[in-house]
Amino acid sequence: PIFRRRKFAEAATNRPRWRRPGGRSRGWRFQSPSRGSAASTPAGVKLIQDNRMAHDKLVDSFLNKFFPSGYPYSVNEGYLTYTKFRALQHFSSAMLHVLSTQSLLFAAGLRPTPAQATAVSWILKDGMQHAGKLICSGMGARMDSEPKSWRIFADVLYDFGTALDFISPLCPQLFLEVAGLGNFAKGMAVVAARATRLPIYSSFAKEGNLSDLFAKGEAISTLFNVMGIGAGIGLSSTVCSTTQGKLIIGPLLSAVHIWGVVQEMRATPINTLNPQRTAMVVADFIKSGKVSSPAELRYREDLLFPNRLIEEAGSVKVGQPFRRVLSPRLVEELRSTFPNEKFLLTQKSDKAYMVLEQSATGEDALRGWLVAAFASEMERSGAGPRDTVLNDAYQKMESVFPMFVSEVKSRGWYTGQFLDGNHSRIAYAKSE
Numbered sequence: 001p002i003f004r005r006r007k008f009a010e011a012a013t014n015r016p017r018w019r020r021p022g023g024r025s026r027g028w029r030f031q032s033p034s035r036g037s038a039a040s041t042p043a044g045v046k047l048i049q050d051n052r053m054a055h056d057k058l059v060d061s062f063l064n065k066f067f068p069s070g071y072p073y074s075v076n077e078g079y080l081t082y083t084k085f086r087a088l089q090h091f092s093s094a095m096l097h098v099l100s101t102q103s104l105l106f107a108a109g110l111r112p113t114p115a116q117a118t119a120v121s122w123i124l125k126d127g128m129q130h131a132g133k134l135i136c137s138g139m140g141a142r143m144d145s146e147p148k149s150w151r152i153f154a155d156v157l158y159d160f161g162t163a164l165d166f167i168s169p170l171c172p173q174l175f176l177e178v179a180g181l182g183n184f185a186k187g188m189a190v191v192a193a194r195a196t197r198l199p200i201y202s203s204f205a206k207e208g209n210l211s212d213l214f215a216k217g218e219a220i221s222t223l224f225n226v227m228g229i230g231a232g233i234g235l236s237s238t239v240c241s242t243t244q245g246k247l248i249i250g251p252l253l254s255a256v257h258i259w260g261v262v263q264e265m266r267a268t269p270i271n272t273l274n275p276q277r278t279a280m281v282v283a284d285f286i287k288s289g290k291v292s293s294p295a296e297l298r299y300r301e302d303l304l305f306p307n308r309l310i311e312e313a314g315s316v317k318v319g320q321p322f323r324r325v326l327s328p329r330l331v332e333e334l335r336s337t338f339p340n341e342k343f344l345l346t347q348k349s350d351k352a353y354m355v356l357e358q359s360a361t362g363e364d365a366l367r368g369w370l371v372a373a374f375a376s377e378m379e380r381s382g383a384g385p386r387d388t389v390l391n392d393a394y395q396k397m398e399s400v401f402p403m404f405v406s407e408v409k410s411r412g413w414y415t416g417q418f419l420d421g422n423h424s425r426i427a428y429a430k431s432e
Contacts, residue, residue, distance in 0.1 A: 065216075065219060066216055066219050066220050066223065067083075067216055068209050068212040068213050068216050069209065069212055070207065070209070073206075074206055074207045074209050074212075075204045075205070075206050075209075075213065076203065076204045076205075076206045076269055076295070077269060077295045078204070078267040078268060078269050078295060078298065079204045079267075081263070081264075081267035082204070082264050082267040082268055083217070083220055085260045085261070085263040085264035085267065086217070086220060086221065086224075086260075086264050087220055087221075087223075087224040088224075088256065088260035089155070089257055089260035089261045089264060090220075090221045090224040090225050090228060091224040091225075091227055091228040091231070092228065092253045092254075092256045092257040092260065093155075093158070093225075093228065093257050094224070094225040094226070094227070094228025094229045094231075094232060095228045095229075095231050095232035095235065095253055096159065096162045096232070096250065096253050096254065096257065097162070097228075097229070097232065098228075098229055098232030098233055098235075098236055099162075099166070099232055099235065099236055099240050099246050099249070099250060099253075100161075100162040100165035100166060100182075101165070102236050102240075102246075103165045103166050103167075103168055103169055103243065103246060106168075106169040106243065128180040128181070128183040128184040128187065129183040129184065129186055129187035129190070130187060131184055131187065132183070132184040132185060132186065132187025132188040132189075132190075132191070133187040133188070133190060133191045135188060136187070136188040136191040136192055137191055139192075140195055141421050142421040143192060143195045143196050144199065144419050144421070145274045145275070145419040145420055145421035146274060146276075146306045146421070147195075147196035147199040147200055147270065148196075148200070148265040148266075148268060148270065148301065148303050149265075149303050149304070149306050150192050150195070150196050151192070151193060151196040151200065151261065151265055152258070152261055152262055152265055152303055152304075153192060154188075154189040154190075154191075154192035154193040154196070155189065155193070155257060155258055155261045156258060157185045157186070157188050157189040157192070158185070158186055158189035158190075158193075159254040159257060159258065160182075160185050161181075161182035161183060161184070161185035161186040161189065162182070162186075162250070162254070163182075163250065163254070164178050164179065164181055164182030164185070165178075165179060165182050166243070166246045166247060166250050167243075167247075168182070169243045170243060197214075198214075199270060199272070200265075200268050200270070201213050201214050201217060203268050203269050203270045203271060203294070204268075204269075235249060262303065265303055266298060266299055266301075266303070267298065268298060269293075269294035269295040269297075269298045270294060270298070271294040271412050271413050271414050272362075272413075272414050272417060272419055273362040273365060273366070273413060273414070273415060273417070273418050273419065274306075274418070274419045274420065274421075275306075275307070275316070275318050275420055276301060276302065276306045276307070276308075277294075277297060277301070278313075278362070278365050278366060278369055278418070279309075279310040279313035279314075279316060279369060280292070280297055280300065280301070280310065280313070281297070281366075281408065281413070282312075282313040282314075282366065282369045282370055282373050283310050283312035283313040283373070285370075285404060286312055286313065286373050286374075286377065287312055290407075291404070291407045291408050291411045291413075292411070293411040293412050293413075294411075294412055294413065295412075309351065311376070312373065312376075313369055313372070313373045313376075314352045314369060314371075314372025314373040314374075314375065314376040315350060315351045315352060315372075315376065316351075316352045316353075316354050316368070316369055316372045317351055317352070317353050317354070318353075318354045318355075318356065318365070318420055319354075319355065319356065319420050319421075319424050319425065320353055320355070320424065321424055322355065322424060322426065324353075325346060325348070325353040325355065326344065326346070326355065330346060331344065331426075334346060337390060337391065337394065338371075338394060341364070341367065341368070342356060342357040342359065342360040342361075342364040343355065343356050343357070343360060343364055343365070343367065343368035344426065345368050345371055345372055345390070347372075347375065347390070352372040352375070352376070354368045354369070354372065355424065355425070355426050356368070356418065356420070356425050356426070357425060357426055357427065357428075358425045358426070358427045360418060360425070361415060361416055361417060361418055362413070362414065362415035362416060362417055362418045363405055363415045364418070365418040365420075366401075366404070366405060366408065366415065367397060367401060370397040370400070370401065370404065371390070371393045371394050371397045372393075373393075374392075374393035374396045374397060375389050375390050375392075375393035378392060378393060
């Protein structure tokens with residue numbers, strides 16, 4: 001039987017379709033398994049008629065090539081915003097790359113045409129850029145904790161390297177130093193950008209479709225990189241054919257580039273717990289009794305200063321060096337105050353210092369943060385001496401935590417890990 005475009009058609013393709021007036025439609029036919037095939041072979045659906053307008057076909061083809069299967073139902077909220085600003089970021093970045101390459105050639109004493117490839121920049125990249133990659137590779141754990149901030153930092157570093165390329169013709173006698181430092185910064189930027197790509201894509205994978213998201217995201221990047229290269233070649237032939245022109249247009253393109261990546265990161269709803277997001281979740285719970293979801297929290301994250309302390313969450317600093325916050329005697333006292341817990345919490349002046357055990361998870365961090373928040377709230381209300389307040393706060397945490405952690409999980413947070421970067425954790429020797 002032939003089915004006209006109805007709900008079945010949308011379900012069969014798992015992709016939203018556009019319907020236009022005038023009887024334009026698509027026809028579908030079931031394809032049953034061939035005789036003699038295995039019983040487990042599924043039936044298929046074949047498109048046999050498509051008389052939609054060319055515009056509709058073009059839009060559908062674009063979605064198939066550059067968006068994950070099942071979009072928008074197969075991705076988390078914010079993916080379209082993320083993709084739009086990712087396209088803008090790559091477009092402006094590619095234009096900057098063309099102009100910076102031309103500047104390097106000018107500085108080296110060459111006079112290339114805009115479309116010429118250059119061996120000079122590749123030689124520099126093979127040296128200084130690789131050095132930058134090696135240095136930045138040691139910061140991977142910090143990137144896991146704050147991938148959005150590091151992604152922004154990567155683009156700032158890249159634009160800094162590009163700016164050095166732009167000014168290299170002004171000091172040709174320092175060509176190797178200036179261009180080498182620029183490529184060193186770009187090398188660090190490349191590692192940071194690639195290392196943060198997976199956690200960012202993972203935040204949008206709603207149906208386990210991470211590979212599809214990755215492939216389509218890279219397709220978008222490639223498309224707008226090519227478009228940006230073309231636009232950059234046009235600029236380098238006209239208004240940017242001189243160093244003065246690049247110094248005017250370059251900062252404008254860089255501003256667009258950084259603005260695009262900031263908006264891109266703000267749209268990303270990462271659901272893993274790190275110090276900032278944990279503090280924000282706890283602060284919202286203390287103030288309103290409700291738990292915010294990753295999508296609700298994303299635009300409130302501080303991407304420039306992620307280590308800021310939140311007073312409503314107890315002003316907690318996690319993973320400080322032991323010698324600064326703990327002594328052997330204090331460790332024993334805290335272990336008796338928080339029995340069977342995987343965190344130690346102590347208060348000094350207006351801050352709380354938390355040290356986690358090596359095997360502590362997101363749930364353990366949430367428990368410690370709740371104790372700190374309750375203790376801070378009690379101290380502000382004059383509930384008593386600090387030792388008493390800490391015990392009372394711990395008892396209050398025990399009473400509300402089952403309901404709290406259940407709500408945290410139901411709102412989409414992953415509590416199996418706590419990502420605190422390279423911060424210190426404690427491990428106890430096993431008793432004989």
